[in-house]
Amino acid sequence: ATSAPGCTPGAGTVSGTIFTQVENDFSNLDPTALNIVGIRVELLRKKSLGDGVISTDYTEEGGVFDLVFDTTVNDPDIDVYLQVTAENEAGTIRVRKRLGGPRKETHFKDSPHQFLPGTDLSWNTGAVEVDADDVKPQLFHWANRARSFVEQELGNSILPTSSSDPLDIMRSFSGSGQAYFIPGGYATDAALIAPLDRRGRVHA
Numbered sequence: 001a002t003s004a005p006g007c008t009p010g011a012g013t014v015s016g017t018i019f020t021q022v023e024n025d026f027s028n029l030d031p032t033a034l035n036i037v038g039i040r041v042e043l044l045r046k047k048s049l050g051d052g053v054i055s056t057d058y059t060e061e062g063g064v065f066d067l068v069f070d071t072t073v074n075d076p077d078i079d080v081y082l083q084v085t086a087e088n089e090a091g092t093i094r095v096r097k098r099l100g101g102p103r104k105e106t107h108f109k110d111s112p113h114q115f116l117p118g119t120d121l122s123w124n125t126g127a128v129e130v131d132a133d134d135v136k137p138q139l140f141h142w143a144n145r146a147r148s149f150v151e152q153e154l155g156n157s158i159l160p161t162s163s164s165d166p167l168d169i170m171r172s173f174s175g176s177g178q179a180y181f182i183p184g185g186y187a188t189d190a191a192l193i194a195p196l197d198r199r200g201r202v203h204a
Contacts, residue, residue, distance in 0.1 A: 011071045012115065014043055014055070016125030017063040018084060020132045020141075035063030036130065036137045038088045038144040043067040046079040046112050054080070058089045063127075071121060079112040080123075084130050086140045091163025093147060095140045096170040103135045139169050 018039060021031040036059055043055040055067040071078070085104040086095035094102040113123050130137045147167075150159060 012069040012078070012121040014067040014069075014080065014082075014113075014123045014125065016065060017127045018059050018065060018130055018137070019063050019127055020130050020135075020137045022132060022138050034138055034141060035059075035061075036141045037061060037063060038093075038148075039130075039137060039140060040085040040087050040089070041065040041067065042083045042085070043069060043080055044083055044106075044109075046081065046109075053083075071115075077117070078115040080115070081106060081108040081112045082125065082128065083107075084128070084135065084137070086135050086137055088140075088144050090161070091166055092159075092161065093140060093143050093167045094169070095136045096168045098170060105130055105135045136169070143167060143169060 018036045018041060019033050020036060022034045023031045039059050041057050041059060042053045044051045045054045055069040057065045057067050059065045083104055083106045085102050087093070087102040097103055107128050108125070113125075115121050115123070132138055147159065
């Protein structure tokens with residue numbers, strides 16, 4: 001693709017890591033930090049007529065993300081913030097709300113990072129914690145890792161590969177102490193219901 005005149009492709013960068021805190025089974029132990037792999041991270045630019053996504057990435061090993069965006073010589077101040085969505089790149093695994101799309105969470109929206117014209121256009125956010133109770137990134141992470149393992153060991157022919165048949169993870173309608181795991185593309189319409197505590201831990 002050809003860039004517009006005065007445009008510097010990839011001149012701006014935002015990097016960091018995504019993690020969550022997972023409680024241990026023993027109450028006398030502190031929560032453990034879990035780096036989330038494969039989750040969507042978006043960079044949004046604040047605008048008076050509506051904020052817009054200017055870059056998207058999916059976390060790699062260690063929860064690392066690296067967002068790259070274009071700038072122009074005529075750009076005014078650029079105010080940006082992050083949005084983390086519990087969905088993988090293929091759209092085959094997501095943590096869903098009961099009604100609506102995947103669970104998501106914004107960071108730095110109320111105090112966005114500002115890039116000034118003619119200054120360094122790089123920002124390292126450091127470690128960004130995603131809420132384990134609301135977004136449940138730990139459930140996404142474990143499901144995504146399990147899928148990656150199966151694909152590596154057995155190939156992806158045995159798993160649904162279409163974003164129209166995702167593995168949906170969401171709260172059970174029958175109570176807050178359970179979660180639905182709805183595998184798309186399988187022969188049965190029945191969902192697996194597993195016990196789920198308030199921190200999002202699944203118990204067999």
